Amino acid sequence: MTATIISGKQVSEEIRGSIAGEVKELAAKGVVPGLAVVLVGEDPASHVYVRNKEKACHDLGYYSEVHRLPADTSQADLLALVDKLNHQDSIDGILVQLPLPKHIDEKAVINAIAVDKDVDGFHPVNVGNLVIGDDSLLPCTPAGVIELIKRAGISLSGKHAVVIGRSNIVGKPVSLLLQRENATVTMCHSRTANMAEIARQADVLVVAIGRANFIDASYVKPGAVVIDVGMNRLENGKLAGDVDFESVKEVSGPITPVPGGVGPMTITMLMQNTLTAAKRHHGLA
Numbered sequence: 001m002t003a004t005i006i007s008g009k010q011v012s013e014e015i016r017g018s019i020a021g022e023v024k025e026l027a028a029k030g031v032v033p034g035l036a037v038v039l040v041g042e043d044p045a046s047h048v049y050v051r052n053k054e055k056a057c058h059d060l061g062y063y064s065e066v067h068r069l070p071a072d073t074s075q076a077d078l079l080a081l082v083d084k085l086n087h088q089d090s091i092d093g094i095l096v097q098l099p100l101p102k103h104i105d106e107k108a109v110i111n112a113i114a115v116d117k118d119v120d121g122f123h124p125v126n127v128g129n130l131v132i133g134d135d136s137l138l139p140c141t142p143a144g145v146i147e148l149i150k151r152a153g154i155s156l157s158g159k160h161a162v163v164i165g166r167s168n169i170v171g172k173p174v175s176l177l178l179q180r181e182n183a184t185v186t187m188c189h190s191r192t193a194n195m196a197e198i199a200r201q202a203d204v205l206v207v208a209i210g211r212a213n214f215i216d217a218s219y220v221k222p223g224a225v226v227i228d229v230g231m232n233r234l235e236n237g238k239l240a241g242d243v244d245f246e247s248v249k250e251v252s253g254p255i256t257p258v259p260g261g262v263g264p265m266t267i268t269m270l271m272q273n274t275l276t277a278a279k280r281h282h283g284l285a
């Protein structure tokens, strides 16, 4: 049996369609959402992601600024730019593309972004609000995972979700969001004993472990929903998820591919967060 494919591309297009409608309504009120993206250094993948963010802004009618800075930019200069953007009225959202060069302290930069403009949802205040269940800007990839599951018509309430991976940007926040949807959540990580046995108990398996094709069919209960957050560049240049898609799709229920699954949702949820930040900024949300 071959599983249904959950297409992040298709869901992204749907969401971007409704964002475009809201942007038109805001324009009639004189409001244009504004996003500033800051990129330091020459990482080729980061340049592609930033170009795609710039294009998404253009396509949706947002005001966009991209600050491409040399790799030797000092932390002080980067913090000064963040401070300027924090005070710039045309900017509703600020995103500093990660990873940053090694001489820059990522935490110091994230902490410097105004909480209301933190469209990445990485600021400790936004993370804290996520933990206690208060309203906040949600991190884009985890929010995209939940949106994909919901829009595939899958209810999470009462389901057993197993999250493989405990990173601050995916594993931890996605487990909190799954709990918010009333799933019962188990987290696994590199030191978990009997991981396959635990994973096989999942109704919904979310994988963000950063190891190409690591999860094979022996980790999956027949019919389980499988969401692959992995993005691993192979030596042959191809992109692979953390899930061995070809073997897993033979036993799983609905499953996301890589590419074309969670990845496209990251930028779409960034656009959604920027819209939310703009509405709040102008007292419209």
Ligand SMILES: Nc1nc2c(c(=O)[nH]1)N[C@@H](CN(C=O)c1ccc(C(=O)N[C@@H](CCC(=O)O)C(=O)O)cc1)CN2
Binding pocket: 049, 095, 096, 097, 098, 099, 120, 140, 141, 231, 239, 258, 259, 260, 261, 262, 263, 264, 265, 266, 267
């Ligand atoms: N400040 C941030 N930095 C980074 C984030 C983030 O959310 N905030 N996430 C990633 C990179 N990223 C966005 O920045 C991102 C990664 C992947 C995709 C995507 O669409 N992937 C495609 C495949 C693209 C390819 O071929 O390389 C897919 O999976 O289909 C979008 C955004 C790290 N940095």
